[in-house]
Amino acid sequence: MTGSRRTLYEPHNGRVNVHDLAAALEPRLPSPLRPADDDRFSRRGLRLLLKRDDLIHPDLVGNKWRKLAPNLAGAAGRPVLTFGGAYSNHLRATAAAGRLLGFPTIGVVRGDELAGRPLNASLARCAADGMRLVFVDRATYRAKGDPEVLAGLLRDAPEGTVVVPEGGSNEAAVRGCTALGRELRGRADVVAVACGTGGTLAGLAAGLGPGQRALGIPVLKGGFLEGEIRALQERAFGGRAGEWGLDDRFHFGGYARGAPGLTAFAEDFEARHGLAVERVYVAKMLYALVTQAEEGAFAPGTTVAAVVTGGPDPVDGNKEGVADGSTG
Template identity: 75%
Template sequence: MDCVTSDNPPGAADPAALRPALPSPLTELTDERFAERGLRLLLKRDDLIHPDLPGNKWRKLEPNLRAAAASGARTLLTFGGAYSNHLRATAAAGRLLGFGTIGVVRGDELADRPLNPSLARCAADGMRLRFVDRATYRRKAEPEVLASLAPPDAFVIPEGGSNAAAALGCTELGRELRGVADVVGVACGTGGTLAGLAAGLSAGQRAIGFPVLKGGFLETEILRLQNEAFGGRRGAWTLDDRFHGGGYAKTSPELEAFAADFASRHGIELERVYVAKMLYGLTTLAQEGAFAPGTRVVTVITGAP
């Protein structure tokens, strides 16, 4: 079922017109849970890159938007769940740059319900929403299914924006952290950010990804992305899948308590789907003694609440 929006705009602008704030700020926090272990805690504020395309959404979308403009496409088609930040960022990019946008949403049962705030924002930005059943959604990359969803002029961006172009775009995040980080923590949905981040770091640095979905599939996906983007595994990276809280967009009393305590300590509200889980994981690792004294621990803040 479709949610109808406005007609496609006549053309698309260069993504540079959005004037992202790069490199994103790096700020240090004093947190006793890290300080008592002799660790420094720094926040890489990618959430401040752009008000409508924050964090890894900008870094992954920008190369795809350039490719779409170069191809002459007038429409962007992409995929996501009911609370997808990627759908919101793609809709905003379409509005700002002059692309039409189509969002294929997982779950045809949602078509008969009022739009949640995330999908309502997509629709307000001009995105046409197509709700498909979950079995069809799982087959979204198959040519016959994709042909039924995408108009002839559409440029297709994968779920979460993660492809080889996105991984290449995220290498700049790693380069911005050369010389200022020993360990970098990042939340992982589809794996594109970690794939590029790790490739951009220098020798002696390492990245830890914190999956926000359960299932244990992400290592294979990150390796696939690195193979496509770089020809093989790049950088030192690992995954810690203990902090997904039960699955995507799910939370727990422990996570809520951690986020509330962090806001009380530092005056920073944490986005729950990604950022809070990552910071909860890094703080737990610090308290477990996973990092040597003197380690500079950088957390990538990929989105706002």
């Protein structure tokens, strides 16, 4: 954490742009692109690169900066209400942004049974950063897009509160993630990213150049994500943008679920490359890439870039088996 110091930004004529936020938060952009010497790729004539989005900002890590920045610019200092599960990276990033930039935040948390329990370290961090937590039952959470349900959630919120969707994935976030693709133009043939709500992949693919392909690895089961990504690109760009595809085989049973094999793989990758591997998203994406390389999915001479969208939670550690339903 960067401490409790507030770096306030002043809206100009009630408006803020991403440059204002960048000046206030000082993200590291473009994020580093580093080679990873890995014999599982090199012996097949492949080159592996790691796109270290986890180094963008200590609080708004990885794709959280890319997705949140345009939404916060649109909010222009007004209160923000958003959604997530008990271990949501998105909630933590939003709360941290509120602390750093000086605007109120409200987090709607899936699971009303959590209201009577001590806060886990993730939610405690949100609360410490000033976020007001509202716990709702699962039926209400699933219906959060319903106008009546949303109106009920906003009833006790400050006037002018701006709603940001779960995971931050909307058309503004998708357009923000095109910068990730632009940073990788001409640097890789295939760019892989783990997918929760699909917003990062939707923008990444649109930002890549001709001849490049984005590969999404869903961390939730259900096979619904392709339609979600198509819908996001339709709203952001008016139709499908860029070349992209999904491989649904590596969810390991669902969000925040894992297996001993995944844990062993992540520990081995850490030992090989000195990279602390986040288990919910990044480990599954890296496991998928190694599997695809072994299957011969990439032609010799292919350069594959893996987007490291975040690091392990520095407070709670990794949470295999915690199926809280959060996607961000």
